[in-house]
Structures are given as structure tokens and as C-alpha cells.
Amino acid sequence: MNILKVSIRSSVRRPVIIILPAVLALVFFVINSYNPIMPVILGISSATGGSFFEGVISALQLIMDPAIIPGITVFMAGVVIFASLLAGIILSGYFHIIRNTLEGIKKTKSDFKAGIKKYFLKISIITLKAALFIGLISCIMIVATVPAIIITRAATTTKPELMLAAIFVDILTAGVLFFGFMFSRVYLFYWYPAAIKNIKKPFRYAKRLVDRHFWRIVSRFVMFDIIFAIFIYLFMIIASAVLKLLFGWIFTTVFATAMVIYIFQSFSEIVISNGQNDRS
Structure with a gap:
């Protein structure tokens, strides 16, 4: 399967397939320009002389104050529910169009609206569950x-005799994180x-398919x-804010479109290879 070719052909047939990710990517980059999380984490890392992950852990320790946990919990719950409902509106219509396009179903002007009517509740619930799952997995x-850090x-500062043990623990941790992240992501995407x-x-x-x-x-x-x-490497070395925004916007649009097309197309191919009756 030529992902780029299928993505281009699908976008030509249904321009909304690439227009919607373009709009969402632009909104994301505009909002992200005011996001204080990364500057805070990098600031903590710089102040403590630690790594990025140590900065993340320090930031988590700051927000784990028992006095503010209830407020943060309520706020995050509201954000997750709102995001899930918004995703239910956007993704239900968008995915319906993706499916119809890949399966060669004749398009109509009401495809997006039909997708919302048919899948809004289902996609909202899936997104809510996925968000909770992602939060849990991220914390884990x-x-x-932490042990690897x-x-x-210790091995690189006060106890060099622990270097072999540190290397072993780092490799083991990297392997666990890779497979945990990959399995979780693929399960959720193919859902x-x-x-x-x-x-x-x-x-x-x-x-089961995965x-x-x-x-x-x-x-x-x-x-x-x-x-x-x-992309991240190139994005970080671009000095111009305008070029960085333009490059990030174009790449994110193309990347997201190709990713969604691949997920739906590969899912259909795997289903066909397994037999149409294996759908329970």
C-alpha cells in the first residue's frame, strides 16, 4: 500500500480529508504558542540542572500538592469531557468520510452530518475512554x-561502579516503554x-487484529x-517563528492525513486478509 499515493488520491476526491486536518493543525499551533507547560518544564530542568524527564517529575511533584489536587481533578475532568464531546463531533463525521472514500462509496453533501448522527455518541465514549487510558499509561x-533516572x-556522578547496572536498567526501561507505548497506541488507533x-x-x-x-x-x-x-529536529533548528509555524502546519497536516488514511486502509486490508466473517 502506497500511503502517500492513497492519501493524495483520497484528498483529491474529498478535499475535506486534508482541509479539516489543516484547520485543526493551524488551531493547534496557534493555541500551542501560548502553552505554558513546556516552558515551565524546561525552566525547572534548567534550574535544577536535570534532564527533561527530571523536569517532568519535578513539575508533577509541584501539582501533587493535596491542597490543589481536587481543583486540578475537576478542571482536568471538565477538559477531558469537553474534548471527548468535541472529538465526537469532528471525528465521527471525518472518519465516516474517510471510510466512504476508501471503500469507493459515492459521496453526498451530507456525509459529514450523517457521520455525526451515526457515530457521535460512540466516538465520544471511545475518545473519553482513550483519554483516561492514555492518562493512566502516561503516569505508569x-x-x-524513575528508577532508571x-x-x-548516580552512575554518572557519585557512583561510577553502577554504570553497567545503569545501562542494563536503561535498556530494560526503554524496551518496556517502547512496547507499552506501541501496543497502547496501536490498540487505541485501530479501535x-x-x-x-x-x-x-x-x-x-x-x-485481536493488532x-x-x-x-x-x-x-x-x-x-x-x-x-x-x-520533523521535530528540523522544527527545533528553524529560527524564524513564521517559517517554523508554516513548516509545522504543512507537515502536521500531511502527516496526520497520511496517518489516518493508513490506519483505516490497513485495518480494512487486515480484515479482508482475515476473512470477512471474523467480525465478532
């Missing part, structure tokens, strides 16, 4: 890095096309990750 992964810092295709118990079905074809899927996801890593 951050906690999992501690032993590595959506399973739901849009009206498969019974879509998460269980998506998980488990059967993990390395095939992961090889493509790693390719996307490498491309994204190159």
Missing part, C-alpha cells in the same frame, strides 16, 4: 522511568475504524515515528 510510564544519575465499521465489541476486535499482525503494523508505525522525529 513516568513512574517506570536515579541509577543513571476507531473498528467502531466506524460497526464491528461488535470493536476494541476487542482491534486488539496481536495477530503486530510486527507488520509496528514496522509502519516506526516509519511514521522516524519521519516525525526528523
